[in-house]
Amino acid sequence: MAVLKVKFTKTRRDKLAQVLWILNWISVVTGVLLFCLGLFLKVEINKREELMAGRDVQYVPNMLIAVGLLACAINFLGGKICYDCVDTNKFLRWKLIILPYIICTFFFTFCVLVGAVMCYSMHGELEEALNVGLSDALKFYKDTDTPGRCFLKRTVDMLQIHFQCCGNSGYKDWFQIQWISNRYLDMSQKEVVDRLRSNVEGKYLMDGVPFSCCNVNSPRPCIQQQINNNSAHFNYEHQTEELNLWMRGCRQALLEYYTHIMQSIGLTVLIAWLFELSVLTGVRYLQTALENVLRQGDPDSESDGWLLENSLMETARTNLNIIKSLGKNNHIHTANNGDPNIDVPSTSKARYGPDNVPLKEVTESS
């Protein structure tokens, strides 16, 4: 009993082939789109790779690029096959390739679905990477004289200005690290020495933030120093002041940005998956319909198309047996249901006479 059997007249077969040709070319375009999106994501991640540490999030754009290229190749081939399927003579050329092609497309479609799921699951890994990366970046903000870290200050400043954020979780992260290098601290001044001494690790901590945390929308000139001290500034209350600095943390800002990109990419991948699935189903129907037509002998007659010739269980069983037998080709069959062509003398003293007839001892022992 076939699974989802559909009758196909000649015109329906031709129409199916044409529709599949168009769908294949749309899928090629989708493949190119996926490739471009993967490339874009790779570039965006590379731009901020200084701020991401510890986790490898490159696997998502790499996978997208690979999927995009594969989609182009597979659907290009599919387009050629479907174009030729309108003519049963040309179909004969592809007859041997089409079943492996369908199996490949089936696994590829599965990969595309996995890709879409990966897009949405990248969120957690990205957050971890950003957390570690940003806290390191804030720690090394002052090290503009250390080779390898000289541009970190600039990177963090531009990040905070561009994404309108401050610190890792919020602006208070800056209070816990020393972001002014010792080269710019006057160690002869009493205040500086006091501050250094009051800290366990000898760090110069202050309740101030760099200029890049300043909010452009504030009606008042930016207050960067002595943020927690209400009396240090006229008409200022730090608990209610919201417009002075950026309130958002940079981790959250970057996460939102990348999540937004990932969601759009994930949506595109899902749509591509739907296209691939429909192409796969259509090609399978076309293949079975054309094979039945060839079996019947008359190219203009009606034929049946199906997804699977027998039910799902039987097909699974047959395939498992095929796979098992592939593994067993190297063994010699000694059992009763073995190949009758193979001679099975259990105790053979092969002293065949001139007639090549086995000796009587063998018949006695068997």
Next chain:
Amino acid sequence: MLLKLKFNQQRRVRLAQGLWLLSWTAVMCGAFVFCLGVYLKMELFRRAEVMDDSDIHAVPNILMMVGLASIGTNWIASRICQDSLDESRFPRWRVFMLAWFAVATLLCVLLVAVVMLSYALQGRLEESLKVGLRNGIRFYKDTDVPGRCFQKETIDRLQMEFRCCGNNNFKDWFEVQWVSNRYLDFTSKDVKDRVRSNVDGRYLLDGVPFSCCNPASPRPCLQNQLTDNSAHFNYDYQTEELNLYSRGCREALINYYMELMNSTGPGVLSVILIQMSVIMSLRFLQTSVEGAMALEDPEAESEGFLLEKGVKETFEDVKVKVLTMLKAAQINPEAAAAAEESCGGADAENGGEKTPVKTSTPAS
């Protein structure tokens, strides 16, 4: 004749086909010029708050007009050359040809004018920016005055985006009170001294807003007491270059806009060249097809030319025509009055005598 060329039937067909392609290219170029004008206008609008007047908007306005007009004109040219090889359909275009040539030449002239204008208006742009930026810096503190509340944000964003500080340089901020009185503690001695020491009672300080800070500086930004070397450790005001942006915003904006207009220069010049070649090819096509039609044999060889007579003679002819057209406007009332009198007094004899004279003039 100017630039006479022989055209047989095959060459005419080739010319028509080539011209059709060329005129569609010219349509694309017209669309390109239009988009260029739109882009320039948008860029100018974005910074309209720091510009005092909008004289410079003439450049994108003309570009947009010329773009639209050239789309229409070149589309008509493509229709003309589609019809040119068909004897029955070509004559209906004859009337429009002169007007078409006039419009197309006008478009070329306008494009050349736009290129020259973009250089000429640089001075006006600079003036406009100077005044606009000065006002912006002056009203920086007035975030509570309606109509000026966003000046602070505009100037801050401008300085950060274009990496500039002040009008000419960062010292412009020293001459302006950019901290509003609402945030100044007038009970403090410091503030009172500063306000009193100034003639106009303004609170001036040698400090700049945070948006002047240069992120590329190795040291955390120094914004206050910039001229006081002793206020900061290891700081020398004269040699410090990386702390703030050293460029003035006027210079930065002028460079930006001039670069924009210069980069569009080659594009506009190539559009002018394409338009000129369309005009010349259409003229050749028109004259050769009309020549063939005059010979009453569509397959015959005919001559194509740019001008029937030499340049000077054509110029004289055109002058005469224009003058007669002008005079005809003046003579007509007199002639009408004279005709009325003669008709009222005399008979058909006068009319009969007059008519042969009248008919002889057009033939000469």
